Amino acid sequence: MHWSKLFIPTLRENPAEAEVVSHQLLLRAGYIRQLSAGIYSYLFLAQRSLRKIEQIVREEMDAIGAQEMLLPALHPAELWQESGRWGVMGDNMFRLKDRWGRDHCLGMTHEEVMTAIARGEMRSYKQLPQLWYQIQNKFRDEPRPKSGLLRVRQFLMKDSYSFDIDAAGLDVSYQKHHRAYGRIFQRCGLDYIVVEAHSGAMGGSQSHEFMVVSDAGEDFVAICKSCGYSANLEKAVSRPSAPQAADPVGNLTPEEFHTPGRKTIADVAAFTNLPETSQMKSLVMVADGKGVLALLRGDHQLSETKFASAVGASEVRPAHPEEMRKWLGADAGSLGPVGVNGLRVVADCALEGRRNMIAGANRDDHHLRNVTPGEDFQAEFHDLRQAAVGDGCATCGAPLDLRKTVEVGHIFKLGYKYSESMGLRVLNAEGAEVPVIMGSYGIGIERILSAAVEQRHDADGMALPAAIAPFVVVVTPVNSGEPAQRRAAEEIYQTCLALGLDALLDDRDERPGVKFKDADLVGIPFRITVGKKLAQGIVELVERHGKKLTEVPVAEAAAAVKSRVSELAT
C-alpha cells in the first residue's frame, strides 16, 4: 500500500490523558482513538495488527482441534439467572431492557451461552470431547478503565470452552490449551511467564495465568528463580521471614498494659520496643454477612482472596467501626483475640507455634503482652497472608521475587459449575446420565498488542515483533523528488509484495526525517531506505528492533527482508 493514500494520523506530542507507554504510543502512532472511557476505535493500523494476532490465535486453536464459532454479544437475562451469575456480576455487567421490558445484558463472557448450546444438542459421551471457541467482543463495565487498551469496557477476547466426560478428559483439554497458549504468545513475540492463579468468580479448581512482566500491569506475581515456582500474588504461598526478635519463653499469662493513642502496629512496636514481627495484627472482617476475626503477624498483609477461600465466603469486606465495637468492644487499633466469643477466629500459619506476643486487649488504648495462640485463645490456622518480598519460596526456600505483570491469557478448569446449574448432561458408557465437565480459556487480543508495545519500545516509538506488526516492511525513498529513487522504491516494493511480505511504500512528499520518524513510531519492523547509494546499486536495510543497519544490493533487498522474517519466525 501507498502511505500517501492511508489514514495514519500520527501525533508529534503525547496526548495528555495517556499515562502508560503503550497507550501513548498507540495514540501517537495513529493506531487507536478513544471514544469514551475504556472504549476505543481501532483505526487501520490497530485493525491490521489485531487481525494478525487473531490469525495466530486461530491457527493454534485449530491445531488443537478447536472449532471456531461466533456467539451473540447480547444475552437474555434468563440465561444468567440460571447459572446464578445474573446476581453476582453486579455493576460490572452492562444491563439493558428490550422494548418489552425484558432484561438483557451484554456478554462479559460466554460460559452460559456455550453451555446452553451444548445442553440442547449433546446426548452421549460419544459426542465428547468438544472444544469450541470464538473471537468476540466482551463488555465489562469496569469501575475504572485505564492504561489505554489494558483495562477497557469493550474488548476482544478469544474464549474457548471444553466439554469432557470426566476429569481425565478435562486434563487433556486443559493441557492442550496450556501448550497452545505457549505457542501463541511465543509466536506473538511476547516474553511471558505462566503462573498458578486463583480461579475467582469463575469457580473451578485449577487455573493458570499467562503473564507478561511489565510495570504497566496490575497483577503481582511471586516468582522463585531457583525452583521455578510462580503464582499470582492472590494465590502465592511462601515461607515467612523469621521473626526479628525471639519470643519470650515460658508459660506467661496475658497481662494488660496502657497504650494511649497507639493505634497502628508500628506505633505499638515503637512503644513496646518490640519489632512488628512480635505483634499480632487483628482484622475484623465480614464474610457473607458474618463477622470473622483474622489474625496475622504484625508485618504481614491479609490476602482477602485467601481469607475468602479459607472461610468459604463469596463476599468479604472489612468490618465497619460500629461492627467492631459491637463485637469486640473496642475500636480498631486495640483489638485482639483473647476473650473473644461469638466470632469465628482464623489465624495465619505464621502465628502457629509463636508464644507471648503483643495483641490488642479489646479495650480502647490497651494491649496485652504474653498472648500465645492455642493457649490464650483458639483459632483455625490457614494460609491468610499475602506473600511479600523477603519471604522464602514455599517449595525450595530461596527468596521470592515479586513482579508486576499484564495478564494476557487465563485457563480454568471449571468443573461442573455450569453443567450442573444449567443441566448439561449426557449418558455415559453405562447408560447413566452424568453432568459434563467443563473448562474455560481466555486470551485478551488487545492486551497482546499492548503488552508487545510495553515490552518492545524505545524513545522513537514501537518496535513490534514482525508477526504482529501492521506491516512488515516499509520502502522509503529518501528524496521522492528523484525519479530514479521513486522508481527503484516502487520496484522493491513490488518485489516485496511478490514475496508475500506485507509491504508499505512511503511515497509521501515529505522530508526524509518525517518519513523516518513516522516509520519508527509506527513500529514497522523493517525499512528499506532508497537513497544516495542507489547510484551504486545499494540500498539500506534497517531493522527497527535494535536499529541494525546493513547495506544490500537493490535486487536483493526484498529477499533479505524475507529471509530475516523467516529467521525471526523460528
Added chain:
RNA sequence: CGGGGCGUAGCGCAGCCUGGUAGCGCACCUGCCUUGGGCGCAGGGGGUCCGCGGUUCAAAUCCGCGCGCCCCGACCA
C-alpha cells in the same frame, strides 16, 4: 465507592488569581524554497473557551449545579 487533578483550535499548552480585543508552539491550507532524522521564508484558515444557571454595564476569568476525562486507592471473569 473514597481521594486528587484537568476541561480554551486537530494535538500540547498559556490566559483565569486581579472581569473589558482569545493567544503561543506543533499540525492544517497556498506559494516559494529545500530533500539522510519531525527543514526555512511569506501569507492564510480554523474557537458553542465542556454544559446550564447566577452575579455584573461586561464572564474563558467570579459563584452554584451538572457532565466528561485522567490519576491514586477500593474493586476487578
